[in-house]
Amino acid sequence: MASRVALKGKGKTTKGSKASDDRSTAKCLKEWSTWTLKKAKVIAHYGFIPLVIVIGMNSEPKPQLSQLLSPV
Amino acid sequence: MTGLVPPPPISSSTSTAPATTNTAKMEEERVDYMNLPCPIPYEEIHREALMSLKPELFEGMRFDFTKGLNQKFSLSHSVFMGPTEIPSQSSETIKIPTAHYEFGANFIDPKLMLFGRILTDGRLNARLKCDLTENLALKANAQLTNEPHMSHGMVNFDYKGKDYRTQFQLGNGALFGANYIQSVTPHLSLGGEVFWAGQHRKSGIGYAARYNTDKMVATGQIASTGMVALSYVQKVSEKVSLASDLMYNYMSRDVTASFGYDYILRQCHLRGKIDSNGCTAAFLEERLNMGLNFILSAEVRINSCFPLSCNNPPPLRNKTSPNLLFYPAQLISEH
Numbered sequence: 001m002a003s004r005v006a007l008k009g010k011g012k013t014t015k016g017s018k019a020s021d022d023r024s025t026a027k028c029l030k031e032w033s034t035w036t037l038k039k040a041k042v043i044a045h046y047g048f049i050p051l052v053i054v055i056g057m058n059s060e061p062k063p064q065l066s067q068l069l070s071p072v
Numbered sequence: 073m074t075g076l077v078p079p080p081p082i083s084s085s086t087s088t089a090p091a092t093t094n095t096a097k098m099e100e101e102r103v104d105y106m107n108l109p110c111p112i113p114y115e116e117i118h119r120e121a122l123m124s125l126k127p128e129l130f131e132g133m134r135f136d137f138t139k140g141l142n143q144k145f146s147l148s149h150s151v152f153m154g155p156t157e158i159p160s161q162s163s164e165t166i167k168i169p170t171a172h173y174e175f176g177a178n179f180i181d182p183k184l185m186l187f188g189r190i191l192t193d194g195r196l197n198a199r200l201k202c203d204l205t206e207n208l209a210l211k212a213n214a215q216l217t218n219e220p221h222m223s224h225g226m227v228n229f230d231y232k233g234k235d236y237r238t239q240f241q242l243g244n245g246a247l248f249g250a251n252y253i254q255s256v257t258p259h260l261s262l263g264g265e266v267f268w269a270g271q272h273r274k275s276g277i278g279y280a281a282r283y284n285t286d287k288m289v290a291t292g293q294i295a296s297t298g299m300v301a302l303s304y305v306q307k308v309s310e311k312v313s314l315a316s317d318l319m320y321n322y323m324s325r326d327v328t329a330s331f332g333y334d335y336i337l338r339q340c341h342l343r344g345k346i347d348s349n350g351c352t353a354a355f356l357e358e359r360l361n362m363g364l365n366f367i368l369s370a371e372v373r374i375n376s377c378f379p380l381s382c383n384n385p386p387p388l389r390n391k392t393s394p395n396l397l398f399y400p401a402q403l404i405s406e407h
Binding site for chain 2: 049061071
């Protein structure tokens, strides 16, 4: 009887630890995805216009760098 | 009895002239349901009505200069000076004068389109459209700011089938949306959409229908958010079209009807509209020279001054004069 109680108690703790494991992996995943989205937002904010300029300067026919900077 | 007999073939030389014209007409009228045209995208269902009735009215002065470096790539510089509305608690709108410079870069290719605009206060407006395969397109759109929690982004995947189109949207703040539109006859197309906004805990479903012929377009849209929108556009001639529109919200019992015209002439494009809120607007876009466009926009709003019920005390300020909002010129120049 004591062993049964002990077994029951053990079952509960393993189930409890498994649930907390699941929760912590979900939390970990959420934190990691939030971190990536924040970084992606900063990269997009600073890098989008330079990306468009680089793609444009490499398209055919290649424009000159002076044309990029001069107003005429 | 005559209806059950199939019509004789057109090439038969024994048929008389009136009979051949009748059979030709019957051939035309017999619809090929396997070859229906592809419908227009769901978000553009009100396109003709919006073009006439919702021109991009603006306030202040703006100068736009676009410099093309090659066929596909161009830079744009834009200066704007004018009042901008800021949200306020009271019913009065507060406008403060602002001025800013906006730098933009565009890359337009048949398969890839990139559009970016950045303002002096750090706000970035970016759009991307990419054709992944012949039928699948990816579109993304973002407004990024330096302030936290004020940025928005949305990604759309569009699939174009033979006579249907479907789109799936993903946005920030756990926004999911999907829509589908199908051509049912050569003139009629029906569609539906569903969206779910996690952050605001809202979801909705909507249906739309569009009937168009060469001379007219009629659309109707109803959504579970309470909005019913009906519009009708009639093309009176090559250059003139008239449009009318009714928006009804059955949750808040709010109705707005508007009526407008659209003149597309050789050198200019003139649009005007009048609203049931007492709002009249006009928008003129004129091509002064090759590469130089001039835009003039005006809106007059007449406020009603009658109190709504006898029990309430009369309002302190009785506006009897029309509230005139005049938006002067905008110059756009392309190099």
